[in-house]
Amino acid sequence: MLTDIAEPVAVRTPGIGVRHNARAVRVVLHREILRFLDDRPRMISMLVQPVLWLFVIGTGIGSLVETAVPGIDYRTFIYPGMISMTIIMTAMFSAGSIVWDREFGFLREMLVAPISRTAIVTGKCLGGAVVATAQGLIILALAGLVGVPYDPVLILTMVVEMFLAAFTVTAFGVLIAAGLKNIQSFFGVVQMAVMPMLFLSGAMFPLANLPGWLQVLTTVNPLTYAVDPMRQAVFSHLDLSPTASALLNPGVSWGDWKVPVPLEIGLVTAAGLVLLAMAVARFRRAR
Template sequence: MTSSDTAVQAPDYGFSHDLRVVKVVLQRDIFRFLHDVGRAVSMLFQGVMMLFVIGVGFGSLVPSAPGGADLTTVMFPGVITMVVIGTAMSSAASIVSDREFGFLREMLAAPARRIAIALGKVLAGALLATFQGCLILAMAGFAGIPYAPSLLLTLVGMMFLVALTTSALGVLIATAVKSIEAFMGVSQIAVMPLVLLSGALFPVGNLPAFLGAVTLVNPVTYAVDPMRQAVFAHVETTPETEALFNPGITWFSWQVPWTLEVAMVGGAGLVFLVLAVARFRRAEH
């Protein structure tokens, strides 16, 4: 018997095995989310508060033009984006808690490639965040937005893209921190300023020059703007209201097309996903 016959062969996990691992990780995170009713309800409640309390309250200070959209309509795409980003980041926090309780080490010791586990985590966060966003989307009629099938499909597609990008970013952050407190702190510092300075909660048409420059380099801006353009394409407004509430994004007087904005968000998501998978494979858990 030769040494090659007695050598222990390293397990060769095929594509079908990786898919099963992704499915198991995905199912576990979904069941975990469904059993954590408080987290789901709190995220939904925050979105409703943003949309109907802040939107109606501040909307009374900014009355809509005749035949135009009110502030609740303007805020709707931004509120969806905030809920999606918040849920995706919260889902990624499960990696940190799993590490603290030792469950992540058991997962990594299982016969599964780390890349499959990381992809399962990213996909779970994206699907859960999209589901939460759809709950807000169901309230579109209360914000004066029609339930047009083309609009709903566009918004759901954008929600999933934003959720996938944010979930990959969350997994990347989760592999670099050691405690849930550190993760929440880093995620708040990384995400909240970007959301607040993206025009999610207010129109960016009349911002001061320095804030306008910040919105141009803010990646979340390019997630909110295509959704807002899709909404305004299905809402009857005056040209004045359109110019104020939906000015679009311009680079040196060039109007950035929404297709390029979507491509930029998708490209950022791909970069975060590659970095998250690479970091997850190298990290010691």
């Protein structure tokens, strides 16, 4: 009769600590970058629309409003808006890849991995921000073609502002995508929510002398506070008359008080962190 019973073997699983989650964030971020680099049609398509707006529509409309826009090419005016369009749309498409991952089963593998949901969402948002900023750099490289100088301070300022805006938009996209089951629904929500916000952000028109109802919509629009700092940065490096600057670059005002750029950047950053927390909370309920 057997009297010896084998002792159970202890199995050690990796602990979920800060270093473990940091590695998970890095892996998710790296995957987003590789996915973007491997998708050449997506890279090109994300550039076509802003380039068309900048050089085709901008040139056409500019010929009509050249007398109403003193001392500046209309393409120069909409240039910050086209950078914003590029990073916003790229960031939203990056966030939408969550829906693809759910459809093809990869998301389930990520959810059962021994990492926190916070690490997955943070890596996703950082990856989307990096990809969108890199895409925006291509439009930024076209600055000289629309009369914007290649100033190192301007370029550095724009890169920081682009990254913060892209991070916030990606977090918003992840929040939307976490509760959707198919990519058609995601793009429908993007068209319904993001495009009106983009057009109401002042990317295409000055914020001065607007009708009352439009002034209210632009003021409460979160994307306004992402677009305006970029325009402020560009216009600070242009040689314009005080009249032209006041007309084309009035900034955002709450009543009679002009909102300073640092506060706008702070609002975008705070919105990004809040949206990140909301996306994590919704992602924890995802299956």
